[in-house]
Structure formats: C-alpha cells, structure tokens
Amino acid sequence: MLDPRTARPFPIVAAEAVRDTQMRGNVRHATEVIQNKRARVVAERGDWQALREAGKRLREHAIRNMDAYLLEFERNCTRAGGTVHWARDAAEAQAIVVKLASEAVGASAGTPTAGRPAPGEVIKIKSMTTEEIHLNGALEAAGIRPYETDLAELIIQLGQDQPSHIVVPALHKNRQQIREIFRREMQLPELGETPQELAEAARQFLREKFLRVETAISGANFLIAETGGVCVVESEGNGRMCLTLPKTLITIAGIDKVVARFRDLEVLVQTLPRSATGERMNPYNSIWTGVRPGDGPQNFHVVLLDNGRTDVLADEPARQTLHCIRCGACQNACPVYRETGGHAYGSVYAGPIGAILTPQLLGMQHAQSLPYASSLCGACYEVCPVKINIPEVLIHLRSRVVKEQAASISGRLHPEALAMRAAASVFRSERRFRAAQRAGRMAMKTMARDDGAGQPWIRSLPGYLGGWTSVRDLKAMPKQTFREWWEQRPHRTADGQDRNKPGVPDHPTGTTKQPPASVESA
Amino acid sequence: MPRHALRLGGILQVALFITCYNDTLFPECGKSVVRVLERLGHTVEFPAGQTCCGQMHANTGYRDEALPLVARFVEQFAHAEAVVIPSSSCVTTIREQYPSMATELEERGGHAGLSRAVHDLLPRVFEFSEFLTKRLGLADVGAYYPHRVTYHASCHGLRALGLGDGPVDLLRAVGGIELVTLPNVERCCGFGGTFAVKNAAVSGAMLAEKVRDVQNTGAEICCACDNSCLMHIGGALHRQSTGIRTVHLAEILAAEEGDPV
Amino acid sequence: MNADARSVVLGRIRAALNDHPQADAAQLNAEWLALPRDYNQQGHLTEAERLDLLEDRLHDYGAEVTRVAGHEVAAAIAAVLAMRGNRPTLMPQGFPAEWTPENAALTMDDTFSTRELDRFQGVVTGATAAIAETGSLVLQDVAGQGRRAGTLIPDFHLCVVRAEDVVENVPQAFARLAATPTLPTTFVSGPSATADIEMTRIKGVHGPRFLHVLLVDG
Incomplete structure (x- = not known):
C-alpha cells in the first residue's frame, strides 16, 4: 500500500526503481507518447498562454475564497436534492462512505430488481482521492466489495498493484504483464495480448457489474459553487455508467476541487484534456446537479474532504499547490519521474505535484525526502495548465524541512547541516573564502590522479560527496583561481590604458562611482 | 581588436560576478568572459568582495544561511552599469529569489532599503550570453573555433531565463565551427545542485541518457552556459573515456583565429 | 459528528485564509468579474x-x-x-x-x-x-x-x-x-x-x- 507515513525515503526506493529496466522502458514509452500528443494539441491553440493565465487566476480566486464557495456549493447541492457531508480526515471520510454504502447496499439487497440482488458490492470510478484515503481497504473490511471500473484501475486492482500515475495509473505495466493479470483473474486462458483484446475483456468483465450493482462511488474533477453541480471528466464511459445507472451515488471530493461558477469550466475543460491525455476534448464530460427525477441516481451524497488540505492553505507560499486540477502533465514532463516511475514517491500522488502535495498533506511530518526529489529543472511549471510554480514551492518546502530538522539536536548535527552552515560562514567573508579555496586545492590534490592526458582528476570522493563519484569523475582544482589570475594580470582602465594593480583589492577596480566596502560579517 | 561596429550603447563598465564555483574550479571561463568583453571594447571590473550568490543554500532549504549573501551581492554590485554572470542558475537565483529574500531581510531589520536596491539592480544583471545577445544585440563576436560542437541548454537558461536561441545564434556566428543539434535538448541532464548527491542514483540515470545523446551527435565538444551542468556531464564523459570535452560557451566565444587548437 | 466536522473544517479554512479578508457576496462577484479572460471567446469562421x-x-x-x-x-x-x-x-x-x-x-x-x-x-x-x-x-x-x-x-x-x-x-x-x-x-x-x-x-x-x-x- 502506498502510504507516505511508512514509505521509505525517495532516494532509496528510487535507486531500486532505476534498476527495473522493464518498468523504466514502460514509463518512458508512455510519457513520451502523451507528451508528444500534448505538444501537438497545445501548439494549435494560439491562446494557450491566455488559457493558462485564466485557469491560474480562477483557481486562485476559488481557493482564496474557499469557505464562501464551499458553503455556496453545499447550499445549492442540497437544494437540488443532494446531501453534503464533511470529513476532517481520511478515517472520517472512510467512516461516512462505509456507512452510506452499507445503507445503500442493504436497501438494494432487500429489494431485488430485474437482475440479481447486489449485496455488498459497489462500482467505482477512478479517483485519486479515494486512493489517498485507502477507501477500498475500508470497504472490504466492512464486507463491501469495490469494483474498480476504469481500465487502468482494474489492472491495478486485479494485479494487487498500486497506481503510479494520476491519469494513467497502470502506465508502468505493458501489454504482456496486463494479459497475465487478466488471464489469471478473469479466468481467460486463451486471452490474446493486443490492447483491443485486453480492452474487450475488461468490457465483458465489467458490463454485467454495471447493469447489476446499484451503488457507485466517484471522485470529482470540479465542484461548481454557483450551481451545486459536480463535473467528472473521463474517457472510457465507465464514469457515465457509474454516475448514471446506480440508485445511489457517493462522490468524494477534496475541498480544493471547488470552482466559483459554471462558466469557469469553459477554461478548465479546454486545458485539462489537452494537458492530461493530449486530446482536444476527452470523450465524456458529465455535469450533474443534485438529483434529477427520472435521470440518474435518486440518492446522491457528496463527501467534502479536508485531510490536510487546510494545512496547505495556511502556508501562503505553498497555497498554489491546491490549484492543481490533476492533469498529470507535470509527471509526464518530469525527467526524474521518467527514470523512477511513480511508486518511488510512496504516495498515490507521484511526480512533481506529489513531491509538493504529499509532504504538505501530512503536515511535513513524513515524506521529507520528497521536496528533494527534483533537479528543479522547471519542466513541470512550464506545462502546468494552471501555472503552479512547482520549483518555487519545492524550494519553500525544502526550507521548511531544514527548519524542522534544525529543531532537533540530531538534525543540527547532521553532516549536511554542518557542511552547509560551514559553507555559509565561508561565503560571508572574502578572507575565509580565499582560505577555503586554498584548503580545497590542497585536499583535492591529495585525491587527484593524472588521467594519462596530463590532467588531474578525482575518481572517488569520501562521505556525503561519494554520490558524485559513483558515476562521474571530478576534475581537480586548477593551480590558480580566477581571482588570483585577475589580481596578477595587467589591468585596463576605461580609457584603454593598461595599468597594473597588484595586491588584493578591497573594492571594485576601475570605476569612477562610489566603490562598495568589502563585506565581512561573521 | 574592438568591434565597435557591432556594439550598441557605447562602452560599458561591466562588473563581472564570476560565481564561487567558476572562481574556484573553472577560472578559464572567467578569463574567457573577460577576453570577449574587452575584445568588444568594454571595460571589466571585478568587485573583490564577491563570493557566492547563495544558490546552493537557498535551493537546498538553507534560506537563513543564504540571506546574508543577498546583502553582500547588492553591496558589491549596486554601483555597476551592468553585471555579467557566466552561470544561468546563479542569475535565476538572483532574479527569482532575491526579491523575496531581500524583503525578508528588511523585515528582520538592519537592511533598510535592500528591497529597493535589489529591484533597481535586477534589470542590470545579465547572464553572459544574454548580455551579448539582448543587451548588446550581438550574434557575431569575432570568434573562431574549428571544432564539432553541440550545445546543451541548461534548464535555468532555457526555462527560467528564456535565453531561447541566443546561445545558438552566438555559436552559429563562430568561424570554423561545426554545430550539431543535441537531441532532447530540453531535457534536464540531472545535475540539480545537491540533487546530484542526495539522489545520486536518479541523477546518474538522467546523466546516462544525456551522455548517450551527446555521444550520438558525434561532437568533440559539448558546451553550455553553465559549468555546473558541464562539470556533471563532463565528469561522466571522462569516466567513460569518451574523449568528448566540455567547455563553457564563453571559452568558445573567446577563441580567435591563431589560438592554439 | 458530521455537523462538528463541518464547523471544524470551515474554521480551519478561515484560520488558514487570515491573510485574505473574508469577502462578501458583492466583493466576490466583483473579484470574479475582474478575472482575466483573454482567451478566444468569439468565433472567426463562417x-x-x-x-x-x-x-x-x-x-x-x-x-x-x-x-x-x-x-x-x-x-x-x-x-x-x-x-x-x-x-x-x-x-x-x-x-x-x-x-x-x-x-x-x-x-x-x-x-x-x-x-x-x-x-x-x-x-x-x-x-x-x-x-x-x-x-x-x-x-x-x-x-x-x-x-x-x-x-x-x-x-x-x-x-x-x-x-x-x-x-x-x-x-x-x-x-x-x-x-x-x-x-x-x-x-x-x-x-x-x-x-x-x-x-x-x-x-x-x-x-x-x-x-x-x-x-x-x-
């Protein structure tokens, strides 16, 4: 189970993941295909940057006024016949859903319809929020069997696996691996391995369940305050089946899913599919409001989940994390995710968005290695349809991790912390910096060996820096630093005259303006 | 050999911020920057009190340790007509993080006017290639470099600074050069500062892909605007005895006909 | 339990947003109307x-x-x-x-x-x-x-x-x-x-x- 509270640190799991060449090949292939499709459909929109800006601003507006908009949503949803529940954390959400599902399942078991009765079963649409709160385990513990109906989630569920991507949760599996799971779990020994055959097997496997099971559980892409409506976007039609056919529908949504008005969707339903799957529009968008007599479930519940989101909200520099619309574009663009896949992140939210969301949802108590699981290359920010500056949030969270560590003696005595504080002291003084350069040169000299071409290189560094020389050499320090060279060269003034300025200058040379004093602070 | 015809805006007094790692490990880069700027007729000064921009500390989470370096940088460079820095990532730190860090320092007391000073200074701070292409409006700086070269676009240069085609335009104008395009040029090499050490395995996997791409170009030289990426890429090229060398863009632009090859 | 959860969550939200004055309906409306919408809204095809x-x-x-x-x-x-x-x-x-x-x-x-x-x-x-x-x-x-x-x-x-x-x-x-x-x-x-x-x-x-x-x- 992907639980960030018990997951091992990212560098350790990631080091194992990069040795799984099959998984890496699958992830590379999938992310490259989506990225190329995305690039094509984004390029055809001359107004893409305007859509991103609009998306950012309307998400920001909704998040900064979240209380007002959630209350408006609750009012309108209730008026339309829905029931709104609030959950402080995962356990509370589990309890609410299990209770509602048990009641619904009990009701339908007592009144068999044209088909067989459906005791103890629910059908589910792919929902990262339900993964986040580990809902399936709670349902099973209460004697209710959840059927995942999204193809990827079905692969994950039947294979007793874990999702590794927000949009394409089984992208780490290839067709042969999926065939083996389906053969075993659906008892189809003759099943072929083309994607068509595999999808057809899933269709047959699930069709009967759609027609039989009378309770469904979904997530939500957007909650519309103005109308009390809910929007779910999907591709396969399993979502429509779950949203439309059952008698009871239970929707779980993070409180961050709220948008102000119906019209705001005109931006988000343009940017979400293009970013998520590289389509101009995904096959199905469903929008419904409460209960509609004669159309869809007559018993409708929405569970609004906090589970750490208000902690994210409270940290102003990181608040933008909540603007996320779960498109997964940052995962596809991330060069780190490309090498490790999603499981290394120890959370259902993998990749760059997971690296910022997961530790915050857990109050920075866990997953402290995740903000460091990035080279800060910025590819995530560039593709984000609501312009979340993920590198900026990563850096902010790193400073929170350091502050938290500094609160303990062992944290303050950590070799990295000691080295960083020593380096900071060096950089605060030109004199100490020069001394450190000299000391570094001597230390490197003892470690360097001639590479056969007359150049001194270091093949192995000790301790914390050993990670560097695991795959690369380091060129030893040259005999002269730049500033030593500068001080020895003949200097040229603005009028082109050469003048020699030996010694250590305390202030900039060759300027007619007021020179700054050399800064020496301890 | 000043190239007055190519110069915009007259003679500039350029203050060089060499950066701590170039100063210590890559002095040739700084010498080359000086050579190019002086060849173009500008005057270079080197404020001696400079040390480090604070990038490593800020990006690793040691913000408190980075803060004094903001004040230091401003004191050293506030007077400059233009500040030139041969490192995209350091320029990114200065542009993106200094404003909020200066505000924080001011709020803590003792640094009155620092935010204003940062705000005033930032428009005069340039990455080296950016200074040539955007501030001076140049492509041809009179260089000669008869080698097969590929250009690695560092992420900070590409995305944070938006250097665009600037560095490639400069390279195209170099005499004798054979420029080959690096496939997947927008993909990170896996350096990422302390990332390379803290996540050595992933960094190594990213590096392996980059090294493969570099090798596939058949280039003798891989150049970039950041010696940090190059230290990382070059370290692997050396470990694998590929024979491919890494050099900073400034070293190529500094080379002239008649230089020893 | 649920009524309590509602007030707790809403209380957390208000506390978290204390840097942002709580807007009344008119302010919300004005803020929403001022959101930038510079994307294509008109068609240009026949x-x-x-x-x-x-x-x-x-x-x-x-x-x-x-x-x-x-x-x-x-x-x-x-x-x-x-x-x-x-x-x-x-x-x-x-x-x-x-x-x-x-x-x-x-x-x-x-x-x-x-x-x-x-x-x-x-x-x-x-x-x-x-x-x-x-x-x-x-x-x-x-x-x-x-x-x-x-x-x-x-x-x-x-x-x-x-x-x-x-x-x-x-x-x-x-x-x-x-x-x-x-x-x-x-x-x-x-x-x-x-x-x-x-x-x-x-x-x-x-x-x-x-x-x-x-x-x-x-």
Whole structure:
C-alpha cells in the first residue's frame, strides 16, 4: 500500500526503481507518447498562454475564497436534492462512505430488481482521492466489495498493484504483464495480448457489474459553487455508467476541487484534456446537479474532504499547490519521474505535484525526502495548465524541512547541516573564502590522479560527496583561481590604458562611482 | 581588436560576478568572459568582495544561511552599469529569489532599503550570453573555433531565463565551427545542485541518457552556459573515456583565429 | 459528528485564509468579474467553415457524418437504421415528430430499467449544441435528448445536430448552456476510448462504440 507515513525515503526506493529496466522502458514509452500528443494539441491553440493565465487566476480566486464557495456549493447541492457531508480526515471520510454504502447496499439487497440482488458490492470510478484515503481497504473490511471500473484501475486492482500515475495509473505495466493479470483473474486462458483484446475483456468483465450493482462511488474533477453541480471528466464511459445507472451515488471530493461558477469550466475543460491525455476534448464530460427525477441516481451524497488540505492553505507560499486540477502533465514532463516511475514517491500522488502535495498533506511530518526529489529543472511549471510554480514551492518546502530538522539536536548535527552552515560562514567573508579555496586545492590534490592526458582528476570522493563519484569523475582544482589570475594580470582602465594593480583589492577596480566596502560579517 | 561596429550603447563598465564555483574550479571561463568583453571594447571590473550568490543554500532549504549573501551581492554590485554572470542558475537565483529574500531581510531589520536596491539592480544583471545577445544585440563576436560542437541548454537558461536561441545564434556566428543539434535538448541532464548527491542514483540515470545523446551527435565538444551542468556531464564523459570535452560557451566565444587548437 | 466536522473544517479554512479578508457576496462577484479572460471567446469562421471543421473533427474520432437538409432527416434516420439492420432502437420522449420516420425498430423511452435499456442496440437523439473545434456533442436531459442512460447503454448513437446549434469553440458552448447549467449535461467527443494500455488508443470500451451524426444544414 502506498502510504507516505511508512514509505521509505525517495532516494532509496528510487535507486531500486532505476534498476527495473522493464518498468523504466514502460514509463518512458508512455510519457513520451502523451507528451508528444500534448505538444501537438497545445501548439494549435494560439491562446494557450491566455488559457493558462485564466485557469491560474480562477483557481486562485476559488481557493482564496474557499469557505464562501464551499458553503455556496453545499447550499445549492442540497437544494437540488443532494446531501453534503464533511470529513476532517481520511478515517472520517472512510467512516461516512462505509456507512452510506452499507445503507445503500442493504436497501438494494432487500429489494431485488430485474437482475440479481447486489449485496455488498459497489462500482467505482477512478479517483485519486479515494486512493489517498485507502477507501477500498475500508470497504472490504466492512464486507463491501469495490469494483474498480476504469481500465487502468482494474489492472491495478486485479494485479494487487498500486497506481503510479494520476491519469494513467497502470502506465508502468505493458501489454504482456496486463494479459497475465487478466488471464489469471478473469479466468481467460486463451486471452490474446493486443490492447483491443485486453480492452474487450475488461468490457465483458465489467458490463454485467454495471447493469447489476446499484451503488457507485466517484471522485470529482470540479465542484461548481454557483450551481451545486459536480463535473467528472473521463474517457472510457465507465464514469457515465457509474454516475448514471446506480440508485445511489457517493462522490468524494477534496475541498480544493471547488470552482466559483459554471462558466469557469469553459477554461478548465479546454486545458485539462489537452494537458492530461493530449486530446482536444476527452470523450465524456458529465455535469450533474443534485438529483434529477427520472435521470440518474435518486440518492446522491457528496463527501467534502479536508485531510490536510487546510494545512496547505495556511502556508501562503505553498497555497498554489491546491490549484492543481490533476492533469498529470507535470509527471509526464518530469525527467526524474521518467527514470523512477511513480511508486518511488510512496504516495498515490507521484511526480512533481506529489513531491509538493504529499509532504504538505501530512503536515511535513513524513515524506521529507520528497521536496528533494527534483533537479528543479522547471519542466513541470512550464506545462502546468494552471501555472503552479512547482520549483518555487519545492524550494519553500525544502526550507521548511531544514527548519524542522534544525529543531532537533540530531538534525543540527547532521553532516549536511554542518557542511552547509560551514559553507555559509565561508561565503560571508572574502578572507575565509580565499582560505577555503586554498584548503580545497590542497585536499583535492591529495585525491587527484593524472588521467594519462596530463590532467588531474578525482575518481572517488569520501562521505556525503561519494554520490558524485559513483558515476562521474571530478576534475581537480586548477593551480590558480580566477581571482588570483585577475589580481596578477595587467589591468585596463576605461580609457584603454593598461595599468597594473597588484595586491588584493578591497573594492571594485576601475570605476569612477562610489566603490562598495568589502563585506565581512561573521 | 574592438568591434565597435557591432556594439550598441557605447562602452560599458561591466562588473563581472564570476560565481564561487567558476572562481574556484573553472577560472578559464572567467578569463574567457573577460577576453570577449574587452575584445568588444568594454571595460571589466571585478568587485573583490564577491563570493557566492547563495544558490546552493537557498535551493537546498538553507534560506537563513543564504540571506546574508543577498546583502553582500547588492553591496558589491549596486554601483555597476551592468553585471555579467557566466552561470544561468546563479542569475535565476538572483532574479527569482532575491526579491523575496531581500524583503525578508528588511523585515528582520538592519537592511533598510535592500528591497529597493535589489529591484533597481535586477534589470542590470545579465547572464553572459544574454548580455551579448539582448543587451548588446550581438550574434557575431569575432570568434573562431574549428571544432564539432553541440550545445546543451541548461534548464535555468532555457526555462527560467528564456535565453531561447541566443546561445545558438552566438555559436552559429563562430568561424570554423561545426554545430550539431543535441537531441532532447530540453531535457534536464540531472545535475540539480545537491540533487546530484542526495539522489545520486536518479541523477546518474538522467546523466546516462544525456551522455548517450551527446555521444550520438558525434561532437568533440559539448558546451553550455553553465559549468555546473558541464562539470556533471563532463565528469561522466571522462569516466567513460569518451574523449568528448566540455567547455563553457564563453571559452568558445573567446577563441580567435591563431589560438592554439 | 458530521455537523462538528463541518464547523471544524470551515474554521480551519478561515484560520488558514487570515491573510485574505473574508469577502462578501458583492466583493466576490466583483473579484470574479475582474478575472482575466483573454482567451478566444468569439468565433472567426463562417458557418460553412464551422460545419466543415465539426465534420472533420468528428471524422478524427472515427464517427460517421452525413449532411442532410431539414426535410430529409426522417428519411436519413430510416436509411441509417435500415443499414444497421433495423435492430431495436431507442428514441427519447419529445423527439421531433418531423424527424421521426415510420420505423418499427424505434421505441419511445418509457422509464425502462437498466436491463431493459440493454436490449436496445441503438439510440437516436438530438443535441443542445455541437462544438466544432473539439468535435463535441452536448447532450442534456431535455425533450428530444432524454435521460443520460439512454445514450449510454445502446452500442450505437445516431445524433441529429442542427447547423444553428453548431458553435465554433468551447466558450461559445458554455454561453449557450448558461441558461440551463443545472440540467444533467454530457459532452460527448467521439466514441468511448481508452489509452490505458501502452498509450494505444482503443475505440469503444463501455460507452457506445459507434457514433453517427446527421448534420442538418438548410
């Protein structure tokens, strides 16, 4: 189970993941295909940057006024016949859903319809929020069997696996691996391995369940305050089946899913599919409001989940994390995710968005290695349809991790912390910096060996820096630093005259303006 | 050999911020920057009190340790007509993080006017290639470099600074050069500062892909605007005895006909 | 417990947003109206270009498109159904009489159960709007389109779209929907599909696998 509270640190799991060449090949292939499709459909929109800006601003507006908009949503949803529940954390959400599902399942078991009765079963649409709160385990513990109906989630569920991507949760599996799971779990020994055959097997496997099971559980892409409506976007039609056919529908949504008005969707339903799957529009968008007599479930519940989101909200520099619309574009663009896949992140939210969301949802108590699981290359920010500056949030969270560590003696005595504080002291003084350069040169000299071409290189560094020389050499320090060279060269003034300025200058040379004093602070 | 015809805006007094790692490990880069700027007729000064921009500390989470370096940088460079820095990532730190860090320092007391000073200074701070292409409006700086070269676009240069085609335009104008395009040029090499050490395995996997791409170009030289990426890429090229060398863009632009090859 | 959770969560939100003054309805409205919307909201195509683009995008999705004149709709429906073997086909309440052919295969929806719906091979409906840029059909629970299950369970969807209901882009579609935002609404963009297996796009998973659009022009 992907639980960030018990997951091992990212560098350790990631080091194992990069040795799984099959998984890496699958992830590379999938992310490259989506990225190329995305690039094509984004390029055809001359107004893409305007859509991103609009998306950012309307998400920001909704998040900064979240209380007002959630209350408006609750009012309108209730008026339309829905029931709104609030959950402080995962356990509370589990309890609410299990209770509602048990009641619904009990009701339908007592009144068999044209088909067989459906005791103890629910059908589910792919929902990262339900993964986040580990809902399936709670349902099973209460004697209710959840059927995942999204193809990827079905692969994950039947294979007793874990999702590794927000949009394409089984992208780490290839067709042969999926065939083996389906053969075993659906008892189809003759099943072929083309994607068509595999999808057809899933269709047959699930069709009967759609027609039989009378309770469904979904997530939500957007909650519309103005109308009390809910929007779910999907591709396969399993979502429509779950949203439309059952008698009871239970929707779980993070409180961050709220948008102000119906019209705001005109931006988000343009940017979400293009970013998520590289389509101009995904096959199905469903929008419904409460209960509609004669159309869809007559018993409708929405569970609004906090589970750490208000902690994210409270940290102003990181608040933008909540603007996320779960498109997964940052995962596809991330060069780190490309090498490790999603499981290394120890959370259902993998990749760059997971690296910022997961530790915050857990109050920075866990997953402290995740903000460091990035080279800060910025590819995530560039593709984000609501312009979340993920590198900026990563850096902010790193400073929170350091502050938290500094609160303990062992944290303050950590070799990295000691080295960083020593380096900071060096950089605060030109004199100490020069001394450190000299000391570094001597230390490197003892470690360097001639590479056969007359150049001194270091093949192995000790301790914390050993990670560097695991795959690369380091060129030893040259005999002269730049500033030593500068001080020895003949200097040229603005009028082109050469003048020699030996010694250590305390202030900039060759300027007619007021020179700054050399800064020496301890 | 000043190239007055190519110069915009007259003679500039350029203050060089060499950066701590170039100063210590890559002095040739700084010498080359000086050579190019002086060849173009500008005057270079080197404020001696400079040390480090604070990038490593800020990006690793040691913000408190980075803060004094903001004040230091401003004191050293506030007077400059233009500040030139041969490192995209350091320029990114200065542009993106200094404003909020200066505000924080001011709020803590003792640094009155620092935010204003940062705000005033930032428009005069340039990455080296950016200074040539955007501030001076140049492509041809009179260089000669008869080698097969590929250009690695560092992420900070590409995305944070938006250097665009600037560095490639400069390279195209170099005499004798054979420029080959690096496939997947927008993909990170896996350096990422302390990332390379803290996540050595992933960094190594990213590096392996980059090294493969570099090798596939058949280039003798891989150049970039950041010696940090190059230290990382070059370290692997050396470990694998590929024979491919890494050099900073400034070293190529500094080379002239008649230089020893 | 739940009432308590509500006040606790709302209290946390207010505390978290204490850097941002709580806005009243008028301020919220003003703030929302001031949001930037510099993306395309107007169309720039002629009607003919718009219809061509829609047809092109529908073809992209593997849908069939037939252009018909208003008086030809009934005959076209009859022909398409005949082509598909006159198998049992559902028709929503309120489907326009002038579009309805004499055809034994057509049955009016009448609160059928899910399993009864499963006996229909096809469904014929109108649409509230169609979006040319994205090849989307917008369906709502209104006369002539009917409840959502009707266009979901049968494997073949024949959709009649009037030229005047074709808009160029998504914002124009939302402008049309502004009067009825609380109706059950479904955007259909091509037949159901998945790319969950090695990113290979496969047409037809759970929703209708076959989509045929009659585009009524003139």
